[in-house]
Amino acid sequence: MRTVYVNGVFCPENQGVVSIFDRGFLFADGVYEVTSVLDGKLIDFSGHMARLRRSMSELSIPAPASEDELLSIHRQLVDKNALAEGLIYMQVSRGAADRDFLFPAGDIRPSLVLFTQTGQLRDRPxxxxxxxxxxxxxxxxxxxxxxxxxxxxxxxxxxxxxxxxxxxxxxxxxxxxxxxxxxxxxxxxxxxxxxxxxxxxxxxxxxxxxxxxxxxxxxxxxxxxxxxxxxxxxxxxxxxxxxxxxxxxxxxxxxxxxxxxxxxxxxxxxxxxxxxxxxxxxxx
Incomplete structure (x- = not known):
């Protein structure tokens, strides 16, 4: 069973949950990045982080973690899942709030979710x-x-x-x-x-x-x-x-x-x- 990361916690995939009020679920109010993994290492990681920052900025979503913290989470997921080749999906949503079309006012914590996917990348038919x-x-x-x-x-x-x-x-x-x-x-x-x-x-x-x-x-x-x-x-x-x-x-x-x-x-x-x-x- 895969280990995933959900809002500060590494857990088995069947225990990873987010709120039903999460705006990513209700409004698609979120952004994501997919980073490839070859030989257990992250491909183009700095580029993905730069685009993530831009996407969050365009939607006024605050960063859920620093780039160093995100790199650590990615590396831990690679290790915990023994991922030699595949993908890491990362999603940042605005967070959970009562359903309203307006962006929620005040301090709202963004949701951060990551999981791995195994797959053949280098030698795809x-x-x-x-x-x-x-x-x-x-x-x-x-x-x-x-x-x-x-x-x-x-x-x-x-x-x-x-x-x-x-x-x-x-x-x-x-x-x-x-x-x-x-x-x-x-x-x-x-x-x-x-x-x-x-x-x-x-x-x-x-x-x-x-x-x-x-x-x-x-x-x-x-x-x-x-x-x-x-x-x-x-x-x-x-x-x-x-x-x-x-x-x-x-x-x-x-x-x-x-x-x-x-x-x-x-x-x-x-x-x-x-x-x-x-x-x-x-x-x-």
């Missing part, structure tokens, strides 16, 4: 076969740059993609791809340029995204941060996604159309290998 995606309208709220726990539409999109025989969905707004249901989206055009949407309120500022764009530039790739259309994606040489749990994952089919030759692309594969190598070296 999809990295060799590629993903199939379908496109769906982006019907999420307008502040997608904040990593909130209101994930109902992404869940609906993933479920619809599965129903259509695909692995995931790319979301489209005004004719342009915003991002995947839980990842950032990229294409490589015929000239070999890597294209991905620029940061704005429309997409999440991915931690892996930031690393991949830096690594791509360092390896001599041309990077264009601009919107791309579905038509441009269908004509691309390669396509792929990035996220904390998938690293770099090739996309070989969009809406039933093969991308390139229908096999994982060389650039996506190279970036995945470089990213994993650096991530392991810099893990904490």
């Amino acid at each position: 999809a990295a060799k076969t590629g993903l199939k995606v379908v496109t769906l309208p982006d019907l999420r709220w307008a502040r997608r740059d904040i990593k909130t726990v209101q994930l109902l539409y992404p869940s609906m999109a993933k479920t619809e993609a599965k129903r259509r025989g695909a692995d995931d969905a790319w979301l489209v707004e005004d004719g342009f791809v915003t991002e995947g249901s839980s990842n950032n989206a990229y294409i490589v055009n015929a000239d070999g340029a890597l294209i991905t949407r620029p940061l704005s309120h429309a997409i999440l500022p991915g931690i892996t995204r930031s690393a991949i764009l830096r690594l791509a530039t360092e390896t001599g790739l041309t990077v264009e941060e601009r919107p791309f259309s579905i038509e441009e994606a269908l004509a691309a040489r390669e396509a792929f996604i990035t996220s904390a749990s998938s690293f770099v994952m090739p996309v070989v089919e969009i809406d039933g159309h093969k991308i390139g030759d229908g096999a994982p692309g060389e650039i996506a594969g190279r970036l995945r290998a470089i990213y994993i190598d650096e991530a392991v070296k810099t893990a904490v």
Whole structure:
């Protein structure tokens, strides 16, 4: 049985509880981060902490603990669960208060919950076969740059993609791809340029995204941060996604159309290998 962390206490997962008045439960009034673990170490931890601070600041949620305390909790969960490879999910909500649409006044203690998930990250079969995606309208709220726990539409999109025989969905707004249901989206055009949407309120500022764009530039790739259309994606040489749990994952089919030759692309594969190598070296 897993050991989890709930508001200051490590406990068995079947004993971890939060209040029914927690605003994360009632209003999705909370934020989260997911940190990958390889070889028992945390990947891109400082980046996740920086984004967590920004998300909490945008919603005026006070920090439930210092960064050093959060690092200690993560490390203790790795040890207590003997986690060699997998994920640590961390959620911070505004806390428990009587149900009211207004943010509660006065001193309210944020809720802090963490748990582990085991899983294969480094050698996922999809990295060799590629993903199939379908496109769906982006019907999420307008502040997608904040990593909130209101994930109902992404869940609906993933479920619809599965129903259509695909692995995931790319979301489209005004004719342009915003991002995947839980990842950032990229294409490589015929000239070999890597294209991905620029940061704005429309997409999440991915931690892996930031690393991949830096690594791509360092390896001599041309990077264009601009919107791309579905038509441009269908004509691309390669396509792929990035996220904390998938690293770099090739996309070989969009809406039933093969991308390139229908096999994982060389650039996506190279970036995945470089990213994993650096991530392991810099893990904490």
